[in-house]
Amino acid sequence: MEINSIGIIGAGQMGNGIAHVMALAGYEVRLSDVSQDTLDKAVALIERNLDRQVSRGKISAEDRDAACARIRPTLDVVEVAQTDLVIEAATEQEAIKQKIFDGLLPHLKPNTILTSNTSSISITRLASRTDRPEKFMGFHFMNPVPVMQLVELIRGIATDEETYRACLAVVDRLGKTAASAEDFPAFIVNRVLMPMINEAVYTLYEGVGNVRSIDMAMKLGANHPMGPLELADFIGLDTCLAIMNVLHDGLADTKYRPCPLLTKYVEAGWLGRKTQRGFYDYR
Numbered sequence: 378m379e380i381n382s383i384g385i386i387g388a389g390q391m392g393n394g395i396a397h398v399m400a401l402a403g404y405e406v407r408l409s410d411v412s413q414d415t416l417d418k419a420v421a422l423i424e425r426n427l428d429r430q431v432s433r434g435k436i437s438a439e440d441r442d443a444a445c446a447r448i449r450p451t452l453d454v455v456e457v458a459q460t461d462l463v464i465e466a467a468t469e470q471e472a473i474k475q476k477i478f479d480g481l482l483p484h485l486k487p488n489t490i491l492t493s494n495t496s497s498i499s500i501t502r503l504a505s506r507t508d509r510p511e512k513f514m515g516f517h518f519m520n521p522v523p524v525m526q527l528v529e530l531i532r533g534i535a536t537d538e539e540t541y542r543a544c545l546a547v548v549d550r551l552g553k554t555a556a557s558a559e560d561f562p563a564f565i566v567n568r569v570l571m572p573m574i575n576e577a578v579y580t581l582y583e584g585v586g587n588v589r590s591i592d593m594a595m596k597l598g599a600n601h602p603m604g605p606l607e608l609a610d611f612i613g614l615d616t617c618l619a620i621m622n623v624l625h626d627g628l629a630d631t632k633y634r635p636c637p638l639l640t641k642y643v644e645a646g647w648l649g650r651k652t653q654r655g656f657y658d659y660r
């Protein structure tokens with residue numbers, strides 16, 4: 378099963394990073410979203426991030442130009458469906474992901490592998506509603522995609538070995554490392570990371586520390602590159618809450634109860650960097 382072209386649905390934070398690394402690795406990329414404006418912003422951001430890599434001597438100007446030429450932004454889902462591997466990287470809401478897959482299914486090539494960059498939703502359940510559960514997988518990148526070395530590969534109950542091997546080969550070609558995870562709520566990274574972030578929000582909620590002292594404690598005391606609240610702002614508080622809800626519902630254990638303060642911030646529309654306000658003020 379040779380993969381030459383990649384279709385990416387969703388040109389936001391994760392989708393544009395995935396397009397960036399796929400194009401640099403030599404894949405033909407079709408990047409789609411619902412508005413031209415989002416696509417234009419995504420392409421501009423990819424160019425800026427590639428420029429940064431050129432200026433730091435990570436890649437050559439020729440590599441950058443070739444990567445840009447391999448990315449075709451499109452509003453047409455049919456173009457995406459005609460690729461060898463589709464990665465859905467839309468917002469972390471099951472109903473939205475479902476709608477995207479429903480729209481894609483009639484146009485897919487018979488052999489196309491369908492994947493989701495979901496950070497927590499059941500791969501088995503998403504796969505079961507498609508015509509190809511054996512060719513469906515979780516393909517989960519970390520943010521920022523061009524920098525982070527890991528990709529989690531999650532097999533649903535029906536995923537076949539050929540599909541897994543084809544995805545593993547893509548991860549190898551990206552120069553990244555795959556961690557294989559079983560299909561349980563939030564897989565490995567977010568099963569461990571999100572309760573830590575949620576606990577940091579409880580620490581703030583209960584007045585154990587303030588935003589800066591909590592982050593400083595974890596940066597200097599545990600050698601984390603970012604404090605947990607800064608990281609939550611970076612990931613998006615809505616995404617953090619969605620993942621905590623998946624853990625809470627899926628594992629039915631009160632230890633995964635989302636902190637009420639996290640819920641309140643999301644209700645306020647304070648979603649972190651993307652809305653310029655979260656635990657920190659970026660305005």
Ligand code: CAA
Nearest residue numbers: 426429433496518519520521523524566567602603608612
């Ligand atoms: N594209 C390309 N390169 C980028 C980049 C991007 N979007 N963002 C940063 N970089 C590069 C920089 O150019 C720089 O490169 P050099 O080492 O060659 O100089 C390097 O990354 C470090 O960047 P900065 O110097 O600007 O900043 P920093 O040292 O503070 O590092 C960081 C930034 C890499 C984001 C670091 O703070 C970090 O690792 N933070 C933690 C990130 C993390 O935990 N991510 C996982 C989140 S969980 C997740 O994603 C899963 C989920 O489902 C929610």
